Amino acid sequence: MTKFAVVYYSATGTTEILARAVAAGIHTNVGAEAALLKIEGEDVREGRYENPELLQQLDSCHGIVFGSPTFMGSVAAQFKAFMDATSERWGRRAWTGKLAAGFTIGGSPSGDQLNTLQTLQVFASQHGMLWSGIDLPAGWDSSGRNRLGSQSGLTAVRCDSNGVHQLDRLTAMYLGERIAGLRRSILTEGDL
Numbered sequence: 001m002t003k004f005a006v007v008y009y010s011a012t013g014t015t016e017i018l019a020r021a022v023a024a025g026i027h028t029n030v031g032a033e034a035a036l037l038k039i040e041g042e043d044v045r046e047g048r049y050e051n052p053e054l055l056q057q058l059d060s061c062h063g064i065v066f067g068s069p070t071f072m073g074s075v076a077a078q079f080k081a082f083m084d085a086t087s088e089r090w091g092r093r094a095w096t097g098k099l100a101a102g103f104t105i106g107g108s109p110s111g112d113q114l115n116t117l118q119t120l121q122v123f124a125s126q127h128g129m130l131w132s133g134i135d136l137p138a139g140w141d142s143s144g145r146n147r148l149g150s151q152s153g154l155t156a157v158r159c160d161s162n163g164v165h166q167l168d169r170l171t172a173m174y175l176g177e178r179i180a181g182l183r184r185s186i187l188t189e190g191d192l
């Protein structure tokens with residue numbers, strides 16, 4: 001079994017919808033499973049994130065997908081506290097070689113979501129993880145996925161109706177499918 005985790009923060013539920021879609025995409029790959037791990041604000045005390053059980057769950061995964069809403073042009077403070085809490089693992093290279101990917105949602109079509117994605121990408125690189133973006137060229141997918149055209153990962157924009165656009169949800173599923181498929185390719189083909 002190949003183990004993934006989708007670790008995310010969500011204040012009003014839209015990032016959570018995307019997280020569930022990423023996990024559903026991972027599950028479409030035979031032999032892949034995904035744990036949904038939510039960063040809870042109550043685990044941040046005096047600015048420090050404390051949840052050793054969640055961090056240990058991440059240690060045993062082959063890949064981790066990171067998700068945060070875009071707040072003030074970057075990751076939410078709760079997610080950043082989680083990031084900082086992994087520094088001891090950075091020191092002992094605990095996550096080197098794991099696959100990584102990321103997603104974010106904002107309230108504006110161009111609300112600086114890219115900076116959030118790049119923050120997640122740099123975070124993964126700090127850990128020596130292997131970043132997977134989205135290989136769906138914007139405007140070329142027959143079902144309209146990756147409608148916002150981000151190749152570094154999923155960027156979404158909040159909708160008035162149900163919070164998350166159906167195409168953003170489908171793109172999140174694709175991101176999950178892709179990272180689990182990459183892991184399978186590495187195992188079966190050796191080289192990519």
Ligand SMILES: Cc1cc2nc3c(=O)[nH]c(=O)nc-3n(C[C@H](O)[C@H](O)[C@H](O)COP(=O)(O)O)c2cc1C
Binds near residue numbers: 014069108
């Ligand atoms: C404090 C705060 C800052 C925000 N900053 C941004 C921003 O910089 N760019 C943007 O597009 N949306 C911004 N938003 C909107 C949220 O990203 C958006 O509502 C998102 O769907 C929230 O995700 P959640 O439902 O998972 O909590 C902000 C919202 C809040 C509460």
